[in-house]
Every structure is written in C-alpha cells, then in structure tokens.
Amino acid sequence: MSDQTDPLAWTRDYTPILRSLADEYGEEQPLSGYSVALASHLEQKTGVLIETLRDAGAEVLVTGSEPYSTKGEVVDALRDQDGVETFVEAGMTEEEWADGQHRLLEAEPDFILDDGCELIAKVHADHPDVARQVIGGGEQTTAGITRLEAMEDEDVLEFPVYGVNDTPMKHFFDNVHGTGESSLSNVMITTNTMLSGKTVVVGGYGYCGRGIARKARGMGAQTIVTEVDPRKALEAHMDGHRIASMAEAASEADYVITSTGNRDVVREDHFDELQDGVILANAGHFDVEIAVAALEDAADRVTEPRDGVTRYHMADGRRINLLAEGRLVNLTGPHSSGHPAEVMDTTFAMMFEAARDMLAEGRGEKLAPGLYAMPDRLDRAVANRKLETLDVDVDDLTDRQREYYEEWEHPDSAF
Ligand code: NAI
Numbered sequence: 001m002s003d004q005t006d007p008l009a010w011t012r013d014y015t016p017i018l019r020s021l022a023d024e025y026g027e028e029q030p031l032s033g034y035s036v037a038l039a040s041h042l043e044q045k046t047g048v049l050i051e052t053l054r055d056a057g058a059e060v061l062v063t064g065s066e067p068y069s070t071k072g073e074v075v076d077a078l079r080d081q082d083g084v085e086t087f088v089e090a091g092m093t094e095e096e097w098a099d100g101q102h103r104l105l106e107a108e109p110d111f112i113l114d115d116g117c118e119l120i121a122k123v124h125a126d127h128p129d130v131a132r133q134v135i136g137g138g139e140q141t142t143a144g145i146t147r148l149e150a151m152e153d154e155d156v157l158e159f160p161v162y163g164v165n166d167t168p169m170k171h172f173f174d175n176v177h178g179t180g181e182s183s184l185s186n187v188m189i190t191t192n193t194m195l196s197g198k199t200v201v202v203g204g205y206g207y208c209g210r211g212i213a214r215k216a217r218g219m220g221a222q223t224i225v226t227e228v229d230p231r232k233a234l235e236a237h238m239d240g241h242r243i244a245s246m247a248e249a250a251s252e253a254d255y256v257i258t259s260t261g262n263r264d265v266v267r268e269d270h271f272d273e274l275q276d277g278v279i280l281a282n283a284g285h286f287d288v289e290i291a292v293a294a295l296e297d298a299a300d301r302v303t304e305p306r307d308g309v310t311r312y313h314m315a316d317g318r319r320i321n322l323l324a325e326g327r328l329v330n331l332t333g334p335h336s337s338g339h340p341a342e343v344m345d346t347t348f349a350m351m352f353e354a355a356r357d358m359l360a361e362g363r364g365e366k367l368a369p370g371l372y373a374m375p376d377r378l379d380r381a382v383a384n385r386k387l388e389t390l391d392v393d394v395d396d397l398t399d400r401q402r403e404y405y406e407e408w409e410h411p412d413s414a415f
Helices: 009-013 016-025 044-055 072-079 094-106 118-126 128-133 142-153 168-191 207-218 230-238 246-250 292-298 341-359 376-390 399-406
Strands: 035-039 059-063 084-086 111-114 136-139 160-162 199-203 222-226 255-258 279-282 301-306 309-313 319-323 370-372
Touching: 009 044, 016 044, 016 341, 016 376, 035 044, 035 094, 035 118, 044 059, 044 072, 044 341, 059 094, 072 084, 094 118, 111 118, 111 341, 118 128, 118 142, 136 142, 136 341, 142 370, 160 341, 168 207, 168 255, 168 279, 168 319, 168 341, 168 376, 199 207, 199 246, 207 222, 207 230, 222 246, 246 255, 292 309, 292 319, 341 376
Parallel strands: 035 059, 035 111, 059 084, 111 136, 136 160, 160 370, 199 222, 199 255, 255 279, 279 319
Antiparallel strands: 301 309, 309 319
C-alpha cells in the first residue's frame, strides 16, 4: 500500500516508540499464543498500536471504546490483516456497537486493554466464565480507573489490572498536553472562531482541565476555572486562573469546556446565566458532563448551523451552541482526529508494556485480582525510549549520588 492509500502511513511516522517496540519484539514474538482484546477510539493511532501488538505475536481482537469515534478507513485497513479481528464498524448504532463488544468477549481474550472500563465491566457483568479465564488487563483513562476502583471496593475483580492512566508517562503528557491541544484545536476548527481575547471557562482542574486552561491562556484567552476540590481550585488560582462557581462563570463565558469525569457540570441552574452565542464543549470521557437532555427540554427549538454544532434557541432569544453533542470534542466531532500522534505514542507504548509484562513476563499469573500501579521500571523504560527518539541525553546518577539517596546521616555534610 502506498502512503496515499494506507491510512496508517502518516501516523507511523509520528509514533517512533511503537515502531521501536515492533522492531525489537517483531522477531522474538513475546505475545505469541495470546489473544489481546483492545477497546479504544478506533482511529489511526490505535491502528498502529494494533499493528504493534500483532507484530509482537498477539492475536488482536478490536472494538471501539465510544460508538461514534470509529474511523471506517482504519477498520477497513485492519479487517483483512492476519492476526487482527475487528468487532466494530463506523456508523454502528449504540446497540450494534455494544453487541460487537459482547461478541468480542465471547472469543475469550487472554488480556484486555481497555478505555473507560468498557470491556472489563462487561466481561464481569455479562460473561463471568470468560472473566475467570482472563489473565490480566490495562486501563488507559481516568474514567475507567474510577470504575475499576468501584469494582475493587466491591471485591468483584476476577483478574489483575494495571492502572496505565495513573503512570507519569501517561497522565503528565496525554491528559495534560494531548487533551489540552486537541480539545482546543477542535473547538476552533469546528466553530471557525478564535480564542484570543475571549473568556474560556474550564470545568475541572485535573490533568486534562489544567492542560486546557493553560493552553487557552497561552493563546490569549482569559480563563476561569471551576472546581469542587479546594486544593485543585487553589492550584488553579496559583497558576494565575480566576476561580468561580459555574453559576458565576457561566454569565461571562464565551466558551465552556468540561473535563471532570463527573456529570451535570453544566446543568439547568446554569442555562439561564449563559450569554447569547456561548459555545459549550466536553472533553471528559462520558457525554454526561453537560446536561444535554435538560438543555433540549429548556430550548424552544434546536437547529444545526454548522457541522458538529447543535444550536439551542432559548425563549428569550439567546442561542446556546453545543459541540459534538456533548461527547468528547477532540474525538467525536466532524473534524476530530483525537490526540496528536506523538502523545498517543507514549500512552500506547505504556499499554503495550502492560500487556507484555503481564503476559510475556508472567506477572499476570503471579498477581492476585485487583487494580495495580504499573511498575516504575516500565514507566522509566518508555521515558527512555521516548528520549532516544528525540535524540536527547540525560545525566546518569553517579555511584556517590546513588549512595547519598540511601544514607540518612550524610557524613560529608557541614551541618
Ligand atoms: P482528574 O481526576 O485529574 O480531574 C478531574 C477534576 O475534575 C478533579 O480535579 C475534580 O475535583 C474535578 N471535578 C469533579 N467534579 C467536578 C464538578 N462538578 N465541577 C468542577 N470540577 C469537578 O481527571 P482527568 O485525568 O483530568 O480526566 C478528566 C476526564 O477526562 C475523565 O473523564 C477522563 O477519562 C477524560 N479524559 C479525556 C481525554 C480526551 O481525549 N478527551 C483524555 C484523557 C482523559
């Protein structure tokens, strides 16, 4: 396939860590004999991860983690490859999409790489016999970790799962920079408006919200942050953003962008405060952060002035614009292509390493069921691979420095 006909060609050029993993493990095939289920937004970067797992010997069973983020050309490119089985198509209804996930689980995967705990929740709820045979799993997003923590609290997990999202190599880069840049660029492309000089209200100042707020300010916007955690609110304040309740911020907003992992962040109480022409978007995993059904009920009529924009006409003449129907704006809008490839390269390298460690290194068989932090050695290994691709050198600790970390008396100190 040429660069022009191969939909993954461009992305491969920007995913050097995955390419280096495919090169290193292509011959050894450490995942040979294992089937790995993958639920993720099925677009180009995910396609390259699937190829990497397949090149390392796995049989890869593929579904989407969101019904509307699947790219048909990527499914077409993967469907006929040896070692890959797809259970998803672009344009599926939510029922067809869920049905595909159940069919995937009936194929009895050895390992589950998940996004939003889609497959892990379903295998426990609906396929308990399959769940008991699964060797392990990895979870890539905050929303999935929250669900896994709830499963762990109820003591229902049947296998060990690495919380890939919680590694420094994932959330310091993907959540902050990936979500920050891709959400704002999608808001601007979808609306053909500019952030400079506008007021951007960011709901939530976690890893994603921090990236969105910092980058919006970097583009010349005035930023207001809303929070429920007093420490996060203080952090935003010290970073130079204004803090306000959503009720107060809504009246000044040109844009409201949510990324809390929670529901109803923009809800009935706030609709009356919003200005005419405000643009609402969500970057959180589930489409519940903006109360869309309530907005529809509150509106006199609804139009679609532009691809990807739903406009709610209120009785008093104000127009409230919602992007991507309140779904992940960077992944499900008409112009969305998700995070930049370079940052997904790091996240997906961590997902690959989660599977390799639990399967090929045998850690999955040794760990009791539960949610686990990923070993720091794997995080450092991916960081080193990334630095190598950037051709950047860092210092090594000297022996004396290493010893110093292990001492408590500090004999050389003057104090
Ligand atoms: P986080 O846990 O670091 O931050 C969430 C923040 O929202 C917390 O500080 C929390 O106090 C705050 N919050 C909760 N309820 C709130 C409310 N009602 N009003 C205001 N603030 C509230 O989580 P992170 O990593 O920032 O992820 C946020 C969401 O974004 C999750 O759903 C996650 O899965 C999703 N995500 C989306 C990505 C994308 O591509 N769009 C990429 C990575 C994560």
